[in-house]
Amino acid sequence: MAEAHQAVAFQFTITPEGIDLQLSYQALNQIYLSGVRSWKKRVSRVRNSLIKGVYPASPSSWLFVAIGILATMYMQSDPSMGLITKIQQHLPLSLHMSLSTQGQTMVSALVFSTLLWLSLILALRFCLKLLLSYHQWMFEKHGRISNTTKVWVPLVRLLSSRKPLLYSYQSSLPHLPVPAIQDTVSRYLESVRPLLTDLEFKRMTDLANEFESNLGNRLQRYLKLKALWATNYVSDWWEEYVYLRSRGPIMVNSNYYGMDFLYVTPTSVQAARAGNTITALLLYRRKVNREELKPSRVPGTVIPLCAAQCERMFNTTRTPGVETDVLQHWLDSEFVAVYHRGRYFRLWVYRAGRLLSPREIEYQIQRILDDPSPALPGEEKLGALTAGDRIPWAQMRKQYFSSGVNKRSLDAIERAAFFVTLDDEEQGMRGDDPEGNLDSYAKSLLHGKCYDRWFDKSFSVVIYKNGKSGLNAEHSWADAPTVAHLWEYTLATDAFQLGYTEDGHCKGEVEPSLPQPQRLVWNIPAEVQAQVSSSLAVAQALADDVDCHVFPFREFGKGRIKKCRISPDAFIQISLQLAYYRDRSGFCLTYEASMTRLFREGRTETVRSCSNESCAFIKALESGETEEECRRLFQLASEKHQNLYRMAMTGAGIDRHLFCLYVVSKYLGVESPFLKEVLSEPWRLSTSQTPVQQMNLFDLKNHPDFISLGGGFGPVADDGYGVSYIIVGEDMVNFHVSSKYSCSQTDSHRFGIQISKAMQDIMALLSADPKTSSSSKGRGHPQTKKLE
Structure with a gap:
């Protein structure tokens, strides 16, 4: 708006008497106030940069350090063990000439205090980074917290006690680690085992072993070099090659x-x-x-x-x-x-x-x-x-x-x-x-x-x-x-x-x-x-070509799922597997979005939700196994899913590591049959949960009708489904299903019906068990809820 007023802020005309200058004070005032807003923003950015730059300390802590050093020196003690004297000797000549000996000592003490303060900040930040690099707490079972975690929790609280700004933690977040290549390959083979025949799995195992023992190690060395240099070894390539180069x-x-x-x-x-x-x-x-x-x-x-x-x-x-x-x-x-x-x-x-x-x-x-x-x-x-x-x-x-x-x-x-x-x-x-x-x-x-x-x-x-x-x-x-x-x-x-x-x-x-x-x-x-x-x-x-279907599932929600001592996300993901099996008479490679924002500049990782355990449960349920056996297998599948999700969150996923190895191979101009086949596999079931993160903003008790519908996305594969869901309150889950009309094998409405039936069938199975049907707290950790 300021630029619109600039054109009429002042006008002048040349007359025989001279130049007639006409000012628009209202327009000039508008420009002035707009400039004030801009300067306020600049000052605010500088102030915030200082505050977050010294976090977890505060700018005022410098004063306490300086007063402490000066007070110690006043008591005829040298806390610097001679460093203040050395600093004094190296002061500029102009200060030596303009200041008394006492003044020079004061300046040297302040310089030492500043250096000590900065060293303490770096030490605190390093300690916080080490603490945030500890992720074992996520894998501990409810009620069985290790002594290490018991010590770790108060330390994190202590170093996070100051009120942080939005970006205060950025420099203290750990870098995303590069997994060992043998671990990633092993996890990949485990993830595709239920999707392949014995002959296909043997061929894929041979490809994987060949890659791991030869080209893989070479690519891994380059990737580790990037991880040492870059803030995050995945995010920039992911943004460029998955999104911007499409x-x-x-x-x-x-x-x-x-x-x-x-x-x-x-x-x-x-x-x-x-x-x-x-x-x-x-x-x-x-x-x-x-x-x-x-x-x-x-x-x-x-x-x-x-x-x-x-x-x-x-x-x-x-x-x-x-x-x-x-x-x-x-x-x-x-x-x-x-x-x-x-x-x-x-x-x-x-x-x-x-x-x-x-x-x-x-x-x-x-x-x-x-x-x-x-x-x-x-x-x-x-x-x-x-x-x-x-x-x-x-x-x-x-x-x-x-x-x-x-x-x-x-x-x-x-x-x-x-x-x-x-x-x-x-x-x-x-x-x-x-x-x-x-x-x-x-x-x-x-x-x-x-x-x-x-x-x-x-x-x-x-x-x-x-x-x-x-x-x-x-x-x-x-x-x-x-x-x-x-x-x-x-x-x-x-x-x-x-x-x-x-x-x-x-x-x-x-x-x-x-x-x-x-x-x-x-x-x-x-x-x-x-x-x-x-x-x-x-x-x-x-x-x-896009077939969208949105439906609220009202039969039950996370409240009843938690009473069965099951993670709501694991329950829904296994239900989606059952629904797909009934819809397409088989299993498929399944993508579930997980976040890696525990690490600096982290984005997402894939949870391969179709596991050996989930497939075993579904086959048992569909073949008429006893309810007790089905419940046992469901429990194993649920625990496996939670473990896969935690591993993805903590940097031990599969797909981002293999993706980056593939990018390195392209830069080096070498071909890998293993990586080429892995990255060409279609995700016929792509899923994501829309998180409800600010429940304090919504008073669902007094305003129960203000329920969010969540959001959704298009199908990833031409012959597959895209499924987004949001867990709202205690008694509802909203689903968004997408597919393509051009594929005769998919139908979003039909799949929605299968999801509803699968959810109800699994709940009926679990509710029949007197051990899980009683009211009790959920086994799923609150810290491992779905975040994307």
Whole structure:
């Protein structure tokens, strides 16, 4: 907004009497206040850098060290054992000449105090890093805590006692370790054993042994060298080769979505919902910038998780390239980009350095909704370029959007804090078929009309005509827990903190002099319009092929599962295995997303949920074995799953290590039949849990209808399923199932029915056991709950 006022801040004319200078004091005041906001942010960043730079100590601790040293010297004792005298001898000549002997001693003591203080900080940080590198606590059974862990817990609490900023723990988090290659190969062979015949398994074992004894060791040496040099030996390659170098559409294939409340829509006024939602998101951004958010921790513990993914949450876009895309991030942005009925707008959300009130943002959004101007030629479906293949978009961007009005308008979108779509449809759990309409709601958030979202933005918020909301998130910059944390805060702040008036409008007052939202101008030539049509055709074919099914499972939830002394995540994962077996008459390679944020810059690891133990249980259940035997096998399968999950969290997974070895082999120009086959195996069942991380924001006892629907994603394999689920409260699990219509073997609704039946069948089995049907605490550790 400041740049709009700069043009009219002062005017001058040359007259016979001289130069007539006219100043607009109101405009100059606006510019001044905007500058004050910028300087406040800079000062805040410097202050936070100092505070987190000395964590787990505090900046004020320097004063105590200095006073202690000076007090000891006053008592005629030298705590430095002669170092202060040596420092005094090496002071600059100017200080020797300008200070007395006592003054020189004082300066030397302060220099020594500072060095001692910095040494203590490094020692404390090193100790905290060692403590956070200890992960054995995760593998200990409930009620059987070792003496080592009993000592470890108070030490971690002691070093974490100071209130940390969002990024305070970053430098104290351990680096992700590189597993021994023989361990990874052994775990891989164990994971594929139930999926292969004896002959196939022997062939794979021979390939694995050949790789381990020859090429594998060479690749491992290079990987260990990278691990010594890089902060995280996986994350940069994972971001580049899995996400940014993908040349296919990111819509459906990569981007994922998050939904609104299941039963409640806080207001039916579209502009009002947009006003509160935008305000809540910007309040969250303020907390991120000021590092006022509490660092995420492993649930039920004081163990911090890496917060690096928060850095690129706002003001970020993915720009296309011919060979690879690039993530661009700007430190600040005072506007959001808005799309409505084929037109793009820049909406300034700050005025004179202050954030507009929710009512003012609603007022501005209503201006956009009421704007009768038509879309410019080629403008309406321009967003399809971000939905289609990446290479054509990169070529169009370089040739037609690198200068002039197109560049300025594209910059407004890419530099925006985030993207907002004012959708002209109504969505949600409504109409004659409320649950069935959830499916179209999911499809709308996943891909929309293929041109009314900007899929390159870090996330796009969608506000529907009836006030329902949701978001679509780009995947390369962060994983689901980071976005889920943001969306939880947004929904809770919107409904419980900001609120609405009785007639459904935002609260607050409107400044009458607010300028109109700025309409973005384009000059779209015929070549670009042709490519837009081509990209839209690719995206539309992809979108039309997606079969989405969303359903709330209400028969029971984690409360009843825990009474059976079973981990809820293990219960659901084994249920998914049973459902797939019944749906496809066999087992498949199963992907479950786990996080590795116990380590610095950690992202995800794969839990291969289809294990020998889970397959043994399912075969026993389906073949009519006794209930006692089935329960025994289920217990083994559950414990195996929890162990696999813990190993993935603590850096002992399989797939990221093999992926990085494959990348090294490509850099060296060598072929590995083993790695090539491993990385080409399809994940026909890809699963992930949407975490509920901030239960303190939602009062489900007094407001039981404010239940989150969670989110979902598209299928990973053409002939497979994508399953996302969120455990809500004690009595509900919401499932999101996706597959492709083009595959005759898959059907999302059919698979949803199988999931419900599998959950109920396993619960009936466990409830028949008097040992587990009685009320008792869950065996699953709170610290090992699903985090992605």
